[in-house]
Amino acid sequence: DAGVIQSPRHEVTEMGQEVTLRCKPISGHDYLFWYRQTMMRGLELLIYFNNNVPIDDSGMPEDRFSAKMPNASFSTLKIQPSEPRDSAVYFCASSLAAGGVYNSPLHFGNGTRLTVT
Amino acid sequence: TQLLEQSPQFLSIQEGENLTVYCNSSSVFSSLQWYRQEPGEGPVLLVTVVTGGEVKKLKRLTFQFGDARKDSSLHITAAQPGDTGLYLCAGGIIQGAQKLVFGQGTRLTINP
Numbered sequence: 001d002a003g004v005i006q007s008p009r010h011e012v013t014e015m016g017q018e019v020t021l022r023c024k025p026i027s028g029h030d031y032l033f034w035y036r037q038t039m040m041r042g043l044e045l046l047i048y049f050n051n052n053v054p055i056d057d058s059g060m061p062e063d064r065f066s067a068k069m070p071n072a073s074f075s076t077l078k079i080q081p082s083e084p085r086d087s088a089v090y091f092c093a094s095s096l097a098a099g100g101v102y103n104s105p106l107h108f109g110n111g112t113r114l115t116v117t
Numbered sequence: 118t119q120l121l122e123q124s125p126q127f128l129s130i131q132e133g134e135n136l137t138v139y140c141n142s143s144s145v146f147s148s149l150q151w152y153r154q155e156p157g158e159g160p161v162l163l164v165t166v167v168t169g170g171e172v173k174k175l176k177r178l179t180f181q182f183g184d185a186r187k188d189s190s191l192h193i194t195a196a197q198p199g200d201t202g203l204y205l206c207a208g209g210i211i212q213g214a215q216k217l218v219f220g221q222g223t224r225l226t227i228n229p
Contacts, residue, residue: 004159035219042119042221043160043205048214056214091159103148103167103209106217108159 002026004109006092012115018080021112023092024073033093033106034067034077043091049075082116089113120144121208121220129226133195138223140189140206147209149182149189150217154203196227 093106152160166182
């Protein structure tokens with residue numbers, strides 16, 4: 001079975017440019033999560049969706065970040081304009097039920113390493 | 118400040134030794150998950166513990182959830198080089214909405 005697919009794997013861009021990260025969750029999973037990982041802050045939850053509807057976006061750093069899920073098989077995370085402090089590895093994950101409370105595991109993609117110069 | 122504190126942050130030991138990694142919080146969690154992450158990949162679930170005091174074993178790995186559901190430990194017996202990786206604990210909590218929050222991780226290196 002195909003796991004969570006993220007693209008691109010690596011992205012290098014200049015400050016001020018728009019960046020779009022893409023994710024295809026596992027078919028049948030009804031939750032989709034976007035996390036960001038840095039050495040300083042570890043894995044931070046940015047936003048998550050249930051049945052394509054955003055449930056919690058309290059982790060989105062600021063208005064420069066936006067996320068959409070137009071259908072059950074696709075989501076995007078956009079940064080506009082990008083800044084050097086956005087450099088991190090961005091992970092998408094999916095699950096059958098909200099992780100933790102319902103004890104369902106998160107299935108992570110292999111991430112997108114973003115470098116903003 | 119991190120909701121979940123993991124210790125140690127870094128650990129390097131010789132093959133065959135035993136080790137314990139800790140995950141602590143002042144908050145109560147509905148469940149606690151442990152993940153392992155290898156370079157260039159996403160985290161992969163190892164185990165979920167739900168009940169206070171629960172102990173689960175996965176081959177040479179033993180996971181325990183604290184009685185008060187505020188802390189957890191991971192014990193590895195006779196560590197092997199294949200155990201090398203970043204170990205992450207994650208707690209299920211309600212902060213406005215249900216979510217899973219991660220600790221910063223313990224980077225474990227097992228030397229042959």
